[in-house]
Amino acid sequence: MPVSLPSSAHNQRRGLLRAVGTISFYTLLSRILGFIRDIVIARGFGAGMGADAFFVALKLPNFLRRLFAEGAFSTAFVPVFADYLAAGDTQQTQRAAQAIFTQLLLVLMVIVALAQLFMPWLIMAAAPGFLDQPDKYQLTVDLTRITFPYILFISLVALAGGILNSHQRFAVPAATPMLLNLSLIGAALFLTPYVERPAEALAWGVFLGGAAQLLVQWPALKQIGFTVRLRWEPKHSAIGRILRLMGPSILGVSVAQVNLLFDILLASFLSSGAISYLYYADRLVEFPLGLIGIAMGTAILPALSAHAAKNDDAALNHDLDFALRLIFLINLPAMVGLIMLREPILALLFERGAFGSETTHLTGNALFAYAMGLMAFASVKVLAPAFYARKDTKTPVRIAIICMITNMFLNVILMFPLGYVGLALATTLSSYLNMLLLLRALKKRTGFKPHGGFFKVLLKGTLATMMMAAGIWAMHGHVWPHGGDVTTTQRAVALLPTIGVGVALFLLTAWLLKLEELQMLVGLLKRKK
Incomplete structure (x- = not known):
C-alpha cells in the first residue's frame, strides 16, 4: 500500500534536493576542471613512465584521504557532531570540535613523517612491478614524497567540511576540490619547464592544491561562529566516541581502498600503461558518480543522522527511498550513454599529443567494465551512510570484508584472460554484491523496502x-x-x-x-x- 507523505516529509525532500543541487553544481565545475586537468596531463604524459609514476604517487595519499578524510573520520565525526548540535550548547559543540582538530592534526603529522622515512618500502609494497625498472621506481618514490603531505591538508579540510555540512553549509566544501584541479593545471602548464623531471611539477601541484583547499575553509568557519584553535583535551568524550565509531569504520573503508591498492599492485606487473588506462577510465566514471552518487551521499548523511538521533526510522527510510530513486533515474542513462559513447568521449577529451588512438581504444576497454558498475558505485554511496547515521559501523564493515575477498578473488581470476580490463570488471562485480548485501541488511535493521510506486x-x-x-x-x-x-x-x-x-x-x-x-x-x- 503506498505510503502518503506529510508536508514535512515533502519539505525534507526538497531540502535534500537543494543540498544535492548545490553539491552537484560545484562538483560539476570541479569535474569540468578535472577533465581539463586530465587533458593537459594526457597530452604531456600520455600513458608512459612519468604518468604511471605520478598516478601511483597520487593514489597513496588518496588512499589515506579516503580512509581518514572522506571515509572513516567523516562517517564517525558527522553523527557525533550532529548530537552536539542537537543538544544546542554552542560552547560545548565548539570545544569538542577544537579538541578533535588538535588530535587529528597531531596524528596526521606523525603519519606524514613516518611515510617520508619509509617511502621506498611503501612504493615497493604498492607497486612491486616497478622494481624491475629502477628509474621508474625511484621517480615514483620521489613524487610520492612530494604528494604525501596532501593527506594532512585534505583531512583537515574534511573536518572543516563536516562542520559546515552539519550547519547546512554545503557550497564551500563542495567548491574547494576545484582548487586542486586548478593547481595541477597551473603546475603542468607553467612549472614543468623549471623542473628536471616533468612529472615533479604535477606532484608539487598536488601539494599546493591541498594547502589552498585548507586555507579557504577558515573564512567559512568564521562565518558560522567557529574559531579554529588548538585545544589539548585528548580525553574529551567526543574523541572517544569518534574513535569507537572509527575503529570498525576504518576497517570498512580500508577494505575498498585495499582493493584499489591491490589493483595497482597487479597492474604494475602488466604492460606499461595499464595503470594509466585504469586511471583515465576511472576518471570518466567519477564524473556522473560525483554529480549524484557522492553528492547525494554527502548531503544525506546529516539528514539521516538527524533522523537517527530521534530514532525515526520511518523518516530515514523515506529519505533513503527518495535518494535511491534519484540514483537510478540519473545513473542508468549515464551508464548506458557512457558505454555507448566511451571511445568518442575519450577521443574528444584526451586524444592528442602523447595520447594516441590506440591508447583511446585500450582505455575504452577499461571504461566499458567500470561503467557497467556505475549504478552500484552510486547506490553504495547512499546506502552506507544509512548505517553510519545509526552509529552501526559493524554491518557495513562485515559486508565490505566479504566484498574485498570477492574482489581479490575475481581480480586474480579475471586478470589472466582479460588483463587490466579484468581488474576493472572485478571492481564492478564486487560493487554490485556490496549494494545487494547492504540492501538486505537495511531491511533487517530498519525494515527498509521500496515504497509505493x-x-x-x-x-x-x-x-x-x-x-x-x-x-x-x-x-x-x-x-x-x-x-x-x-x-x-x-x-x-x-x-x-x-x-x-x-x-x-x-x-x-x-x-x-x-x-x-x-x-x-x-x-x-x-x-x-
Whole structure:
C-alpha cells in the first residue's frame, strides 16, 4: 500500500534536493576542471613512465584521504557532531570540535613523517612491478614524497567540511576540490619547464592544491561562529566516541581502498600503461558518480543522522527511498550513454599529443567494465551512510570484508584472460554484491523496502533510457567522423549534438511518462534560476 507523505516529509525532500543541487553544481565545475586537468596531463604524459609514476604517487595519499578524510573520520565525526548540535550548547559543540582538530592534526603529522622515512618500502609494497625498472621506481618514490603531505591538508579540510555540512553549509566544501584541479593545471602548464623531471611539477601541484583547499575553509568557519584553535583535551568524550565509531569504520573503508591498492599492485606487473588506462577510465566514471552518487551521499548523511538521533526510522527510510530513486533515474542513462559513447568521449577529451588512438581504444576497454558498475558505485554511496547515521559501523564493515575477498578473488581470476580490463570488471562485480548485501541488511535493521510506486519509477526510467539509447545509436552512426586525421572540433561537432539528442529524448520520454522525481528536480532548478 503506498505510503502518503506529510508536508514535512515533502519539505525534507526538497531540502535534500537543494543540498544535492548545490553539491552537484560545484562538483560539476570541479569535474569540468578535472577533465581539463586530465587533458593537459594526457597530452604531456600520455600513458608512459612519468604518468604511471605520478598516478601511483597520487593514489597513496588518496588512499589515506579516503580512509581518514572522506571515509572513516567523516562517517564517525558527522553523527557525533550532529548530537552536539542537537543538544544546542554552542560552547560545548565548539570545544569538542577544537579538541578533535588538535588530535587529528597531531596524528596526521606523525603519519606524514613516518611515510617520508619509509617511502621506498611503501612504493615497493604498492607497486612491486616497478622494481624491475629502477628509474621508474625511484621517480615514483620521489613524487610520492612530494604528494604525501596532501593527506594532512585534505583531512583537515574534511573536518572543516563536516562542520559546515552539519550547519547546512554545503557550497564551500563542495567548491574547494576545484582548487586542486586548478593547481595541477597551473603546475603542468607553467612549472614543468623549471623542473628536471616533468612529472615533479604535477606532484608539487598536488601539494599546493591541498594547502589552498585548507586555507579557504577558515573564512567559512568564521562565518558560522567557529574559531579554529588548538585545544589539548585528548580525553574529551567526543574523541572517544569518534574513535569507537572509527575503529570498525576504518576497517570498512580500508577494505575498498585495499582493493584499489591491490589493483595497482597487479597492474604494475602488466604492460606499461595499464595503470594509466585504469586511471583515465576511472576518471570518466567519477564524473556522473560525483554529480549524484557522492553528492547525494554527502548531503544525506546529516539528514539521516538527524533522523537517527530521534530514532525515526520511518523518516530515514523515506529519505533513503527518495535518494535511491534519484540514483537510478540519473545513473542508468549515464551508464548506458557512457558505454555507448566511451571511445568518442575519450577521443574528444584526451586524444592528442602523447595520447594516441590506440591508447583511446585500450582505455575504452577499461571504461566499458567500470561503467557497467556505475549504478552500484552510486547506490553504495547512499546506502552506507544509512548505517553510519545509526552509529552501526559493524554491518557495513562485515559486508565490505566479504566484498574485498570477492574482489581479490575475481581480480586474480579475471586478470589472466582479460588483463587490466579484468581488474576493472572485478571492481564492478564486487560493487554490485556490496549494494545487494547492504540492501538486505537495511531491511533487517530498519525494515527498509521500496515504497509505493518505486518499481513503476524503475520501469519508466528504463523506458526513457531505451529511447535515449536509440537516439544515440541513430545519431552516432551518421555523424561521427572516421579516419586518422580528425580534429578536436570535428569530434566536438559530432559528439555534443549526439549527447544533446540523447538527453532530450530521455527528458521528453520522462515528461510524457510523468516521472515525479524528475519533475521535482526541474521545478527546483526553475526556482533557482
